[in-house]
Amino acid sequence: MSSDRKTFHKDFTRQESIPEAGIKRALEIMQSGKLHRYNVDRDEIGEAALLENEFAEYMGKKYCLACASCGSSMYLALKSIGVKHGSKVLCNSFTLAPVPGAIENSGATIELVDIVDNYTVDLDDLERKARDSSAACFLISHMRGHIANMDLVVEICDTYGLPLIEDCAHTMGATWDGRKSGTFGKIGCFSTQTYKHINSGEGGLLVTDDEDVIAKAILHSGSYMLYEKHASRPPLSVFDRFKLFTPNYSCRMDNLRAALLRPQLAELERRCHRWNARYRVIEECLNRIPGIVCPARDSREGFVGSSIQFSLPDIDEAKIKSFLQANEERGVHIKWFGHIEPVGFTSAYQSWQYFKSLPDLPQSNRVLSKLCDMRIPLTFDPEDCMLIGDIITEIAEEILS
Numbered sequence: 234m235s236s237d238r239k240t241f242h243k244d245f246t247r248q249e250s251i252p253e254a255g256i257k258r259a260l261e262i263m264q265s266g267k268l269h270r271y272n273v274d275r276d277e278i279g280e281a282a283l284l285e286n287e288f289a290e291y292m293g294k295k296y297c298l299a300c301a302s303c304g305s306s307m308y309l310a311l312k313s314i315g316v317k318h319g320s321k322v323l324c325n326s327f328t329l330a331p332v333p334g335a336i337e338n339s340g341a342t343i344e345l346v347d348i349v350d351n352y353t354v355d356l357d358d359l360e361r362k363a364r365d366s367s368a369a370c371f372l373i374s375h376m377r378g379h380i381a382n383m384d385l386v387v388e389i390c391d392t393y394g395l396p397l398i399e400d401c402a403h404t405m406g407a408t409w410d411g412r413k414s415g416t417f418g419k420i421g422c423f424s425t426q427t428y429k430h431i432n433s434g435e436g437g438l439l440v441t442d443d444e445d446v447i448a449k450a451i452l453h454s455g456s457y458m459l460y461e462k463h464a465s466r467p468p469l470s471v472f473d474r475f476k477l478f479t480p481n482y483s484c485r486m487d488n489l490r491a492a493l494l495r496p497q498l499a500e501l502e503r504r505c506h507r508w509n510a511r512y513r514v515i516e517e518c519l520n521r522i523p524g525i526v527c528p529a530r531d532s533r534e535g536f537v538g539s540s541i542q543f544s545l546p547d548i549d550e551a552k553i554k555s556f557l558q559a560n561e562e563r564g565v566h567i568k569w570f571g572h573i574e575p576v577g578f579t580s581a582y583q584s585w586q587y588f589k590s591l592p593d594l595p596q597s598n599r600v601l602s603k604l605c606d607m608r609i610p611l612t613f614d615p616e617d618c619m620l621i622g623d624i625i626t627e628i629a630e631e632i633l634s
């Protein structure tokens with residue numbers, strides 16, 4: 234064993250610092266003690282309300298609501314379009330645990346839709362289930378930033394009168410055919426949790442053009458009768474129709490988090506370019522390795538490479554585990570979606586057994602059993618990504634060939 238084996242020493246969980254402007258504003262808010270979003274002076278637009286205005290404008294949507302998390306924003310989205318106990322919600326099988334959790338929380342049951350080799354939803358299965366299942370809506374999860382053909386997704390939803398909600402936790406700043414992810418459906422839901430594209434520790438953003446939906450979502454989020462303080466909202470008369478019939482679920486974002494996010498939003502486009510530069514370096518290395526397959530990405534998919542996924546189609550579970558272990562020992566942290574038991578952040582649909590009947594989806598099983606996943610934090614520079622690519626290449630030569 235040679236001593237010149239390359240090793241990687243940076244931390245895959247280390248995000249960039251909060252911009253100075255955000256820290257400064259957060260300090261002012263802490264000094265004032267006015268952290269609650271409705272704890273503002275008369276005629277003052279609070280930090281959460283300002284963030285909502287700015288995100289709505291960025292997205293080109295009429296309305297935005299800042300929430301406690303993306304999970305809570307999806308829950309509010311489902312409730313606000315009328316999903317209730319006994320409803321059925323379609324969802325692609327490759328997603329993260331908060332998504333089925335939001336569906337269960339709404340009282341609905343899930344109808345899982347299969348995926349295809351590039352990790353996106355299987356459009357044939359979607360069409361079949363949209364036609365046959367009498368579902369109340371389709372909650373599409375752009376899991377790890379992989380965007381399906383949204384023209385066809387929208388066409389299927391329109392054909393069967395199915396409202397579309399988008400889980401954009403990993404597609405903030407991403408596009409399909411030039412149009413922003415999160416603007417294809419009735420509602421788009423975003424995360425501002427630490428590992429997403431803007432970071433407030435926890436947080437979520439919901440966008441829509443529908444005034445009934447936003448009024449209900451604001452009331453559900455816990456606005457009491459203070460919804461007038463929202464700047465991104467329809468006329469008060471819209472709230473009058475719902476205010477006595479809409480329970481308060483306390484899913485608000487506070488001013489402190491909003492203060493951390495506003496300067497990051499201003500930086501988002503630049504961040505997306507920086508992520509993609511890093512993604513391309515690693516992808517190029519991986520594409521040269523026999524036995525590793527990066528998904529083909531449609532030229533219309535304007536994804537954000539804040540993480541990278543690839544498949545190891547030719548080797549069995551034992552070999553996949555030794556590949557991951559060898560990388561781990563040299564500082565390259567790769568996750569795997571094939572674990573039978575859920576580990577870390579990965580989640581296989583078999584672990585959502587709180588739903589009574591989960592189907593067996595052979596295609597999903599096959600794809601997930603080979604699927605690897607690696608974060609690309611912006612604290613890595615392109616040279617770091619080159620080193621990661623070199624290490625994976627060396628290990629692949631030993632293990633995959």
Ligand SMILES: *Cc1c(COP(=O)(O)O)cnc(C)c1O
Pocket residue numbers: 302303304305328329331332374375376377400402403423424425426435436437
């Ligand atoms: C992180 C994530 C969520 C949930 O976000 P939270 O803000 O943590 O609730 C939803 N969907 C996907 C695909 C995610 O990665």
